[in-house]
């Protein structure tokens with residue numbers, strides 16, 4: 001997937017470029033290539049990015065530690081502000097950390113990387129709790145065997161008792 005040169009977007013029809021995704025992404029292990037698309041529109045002061053992607057991943061269940069396959073999907077939209085990164089000295093000294101600081105920004109003459117973007121979205125879509133099934137009982141403790149074990153010992157005891165001469 002090629003990086004998109006942000007100023008070039010302005011020359012595209014509708015100031016929009018659509019990038020097809022159909023490959024394995026570096027850093028994200030998937031059984032199937034990631035399929036989807038990323039649509040980027042230049043809105044003047046910001047980029048509007050919309051994208052979807054899906055792939056099958058193998059996860060390890062948090063409870064029973066078995067591997068299972070999971071369909072990882074994302075369908076998201078993000079606004080990325082276009083502005084030059086500020087030098088440290090440009091910040092007011094006692095600057096409050098505002099919400100704006102947390103928003104993604106890109107330099108207006110820089111590049112947008114669709115591959116990185118879809119990678120991040122898919123990582124965010126990974127389940128926090130990984131369970132092979134909602135009611136996974138965890139690592140199997142074979143309770144029935146334990147009971148049988150006790151039963152067998154009782155049986156042996158009963159046998160022993162039977163073989164002893166009856167008390168008169």
Ligand SMILES: [Zn+2]
Nearest residue numbers: 061064132136
């Ligand atoms: Zn499990």
